[in-house]
Amino acid sequence: MVEKIISLLSRKIVSLHSAAYLLAFFAIFSQLLALIRDRLLAHSFGAGSTLDVYYAAFRIPDFIYASVASIVSISVLVPFLASRLEDDNTDAKSFIDNIFTSFFWFITLISLIVFIFTPKIVNIVYPSFSGTSAFTDIVFLTRILLLSPILLGISNLLASITQTFNQFFVYALSPLLYNLGIIFGIIFLYPSFGLTGLGVGVIIGAFLHLLIQVPTVAKSGFIPSLRFRISFSDIKNVTLTSLPRTLALSANQLSLLVLISMAAFMSEGSISIFNFSFNIQSAPLSIIGVSYSLAAFPTLSRLYSSGKTKDFLEHIVSAARYIIFWSLPAIVLFIVLRAQIVRTLLGSGEFSWSDTRLTAAALAIFVVSLVGQGLNQLFIRGYYAAGNTIKPLVVNIVSSVTIVVSALIFTNIYSNFEFLRFFLESLLRVSDIPSTSVLVLPLAYTTGLLVNGALFWFLFQRDFSGFSSSLHRMIFESLSGSLIAGVTAYLGLLVFSNIFDLTTLIGIFLQGLFAGLLGIVAGIALLYALGSEELRDVYLSLREKFWKDARPIISEREEI
Numbered sequence: 001m002v003e004k005i006i007s008l009l010s011r012k013i014v015s016l017h018s019a020a021y022l023l024a025f026f027a028i029f030s031q032l033l034a035l036i037r038d039r040l041l042a043h044s045f046g047a048g049s050t051l052d053v054y055y056a057a058f059r060i061p062d063f064i065y066a067s068v069a070s071i072v073s074i075s076v077l078v079p080f081l082a083s084r085l086e087d088d089n090t091d092a093k094s095f096i097d098n099i100f101t102s103f104f105w106f107i108t109l110i111s112l113i114v115f116i117f118t119p120k121i122v123n124i125v126y127p128s129f130s131g132t133s134a135f136t137d138i139v140f141l142t143r144i145l146l147l148s149p150i151l152l153g154i155s156n157l158l159a160s161i162t163q164t165f166n167q168f169f170v171y172a173l174s175p176l177l178y179n180l181g182i183i184f185g186i187i188f189l190y191p192s193f194g195l196t197g198l199g200v201g202v203i204i205g206a207f208l209h210l211l212i213q214v215p216t217v218a219k220s221g222f223i224p225s226l227r228f229r230i231s232f233s234d235i236k237n238v239t240l241t242s243l244p245r246t247l248a249l250s251a252n253q254l255s256l257l258v259l260i261s262m263a264a265f266m267s268e269g270s271i272s273i274f275n276f277s278f279n280i281q282s283a284p285l286s287i288i289g290v291s292y293s294l295a296a297f298p299t300l301s302r303l304y305s306s307g308k309t310k311d312f313l314e315h316i317v318s319a320a321r322y323i324i325f326w327s328l329p330a331i332v333l334f335i336v337l338r339a340q341i342v343r344t345l346l347g348s349g350e351f352s353w354s355d356t357r358l359t360a361a362a363l364a365i366f367v368v369s370l371v372g373q374g375l376n377q378l379f380i381r382g383y384y385a386a387g388n389t390i391k392p393l394v395v396n397i398v399s400s401v402t403i404v405v406s407a408l409i410f411t412n413i414y415s416n417f418e419f420l421r422f423f424l425e426s427l428l429r430v431s432d433i434p435s436t437s438v439l440v441l442p443l444a445y446t447t448g449l450l451v452n453g454a455l456f457w458f459l460f461q462r463d464f465s466g467f468s469s470s471l472h473r474m475i476f477e478s479l480s481g482s483l484i485a486g487v488t489a490y491l492g493l494l495v496f497s498n499i500f501d502l503t504t505l506i507g508i509f510l511q512g513l514f515a516g517l518l519g520i521v522a523g524i525a526l527l528y529a530l531g532s533e534e535l536r537d538v539y540l541s542l543r544e545k546f547w548k549d550a551r552p553i554i555s556e557r558e559e560i
Helices: 001-007 018-045 049-067 074-087 089-116 118-124 135-143 149-164 168-193 195-211 214-220 231-263 270-303 307-337 338-346 351-367 370-385 388-417 420-426 435-464 472-496 507-529 533-544
Strands: none
Touching: 001 351, 018 049, 018 168, 049 118, 049 135, 049 149, 049 195, 049 270, 049 307, 049 533, 074 089, 074 149, 074 231, 074 270, 074 507, 089 118, 089 149, 089 231, 089 388, 118 195, 118 270, 135 149, 135 195, 149 168, 149 231, 149 270, 149 370, 168 195, 195 370, 195 388, 214 370, 231 270, 231 370, 231 388, 270 307, 270 351, 270 370, 270 388, 270 435, 270 507, 307 338, 307 351, 307 370, 307 533, 338 351, 338 472, 351 435, 370 435, 472 507, 472 533, 507 533
8 A cells, every 4th residue: 555655656747738737736735725724824813913923933934945945946956866867876866965965954054043043133124023022922933933944945855856757746745735734733733832833833744745755755766865975066066056046036035024024014914914915826826837837847957958949948838828828817817806715715703804805905916927927937947947047046136126126115105195095095995994005015026026027038038039929829819818707707796796695705705706607718718719729728638638539739849
């Protein structure tokens, strides 16, 4: 039985769509668990001081994870492992041991230093909490969460091995276990241990994220081990390659840290509103953009290293087509159905109707950048596969600076120009809610991500001529279908508001569900009338899963 489970976890995936759909399938379940997690938090605490402390405590460990654990990220290690496996398995095992040993001691040392100086760091990052009980809670919870970068970093290293062998199943499963650990902490540990229980739940989730990778990696014979003698040439090569990516991720995390710090100066619950809306918009991003970019990356690395630049570009274009194809309707439907989505996911217990509307408004702003975020994931991995880490660094730094500067400018405008504040509040239908200033933070984030996407698109088109022209038709078709879906869904909301009882959760859910289904049907009908190739490919791909005689949906060049 154990051998069958390990065999399932170790199963290889060979095509772009199969890998992307597998990752998307598990991303859906992972995001469902994440939404259950957020619903439990919203139900128990609402958008208030307790959750502000909880989310604020995550930011410093997250920054360590981005700035240190990214050294052993999949994007960095897969090309190194792929090249070594072509030559000698012994050399590959030695390489893994060297990286594991140096990384383990380095991130442990960093986490220990931060643990000692946590009070000073928290005082710098969150000066608004200084001298309050929240300050003590943030320090305490941050220290517990400092274990998570170590565990997740090691898990990322193991995931690099599974991805190199195209074993996507176990990688797709690990986020589910991470969220299950957090949910366990909320339900079973918090009632007895308070914030400590919430922190321990996160650590349990991180440990499970790591543990699920072990059997598959062990079966491959590449389980890492600590060494007394380290080859510093390996460390140097990986560090030089990963440094630009590490700096880029650090810049992004730093910009988020600034936004959360600014939210701490706003009304109570602003940090929670920001995080709830950010987490919800992350669901379609994980399901669409992250799934396709992750599925494409191993093959992109092999194609470029083999000199097959034409096939490399075709693989990028193929992934970009489907990221845009799925993301555009998701943007429109999330904007139209934002209140129904948030109320269904979070609206119970201590989470008020005002919390719902403010979170929905922030969500609408966040999702505008969904296409840009998804393509950014693909462009970054495309450049990493091509061995170019400088351009993603420059673009991400520009984006991060744009986020911070935009947040400062928008905050000033929001405070001093009543007309513009009234316009945004009216547009998002929150003019009767006090303390809407938190909306400038997702607006700043979206501005930075749109700049990021535009710069990447320009650079990629310049470096790989023909990229843009391959997408014009699909963008027009997908945008047309999305707009029709959005208009139909909006009309559906008006119709179903007279049918369902909107004072109940089930009534709001059914209103949003049937309006959304109407919109999707209308969008599909238009895409069919336009002869959308992407719609046909999706149909054939789904048909292939159920009927053995269906023809393949992609060419041999797109296999991974």
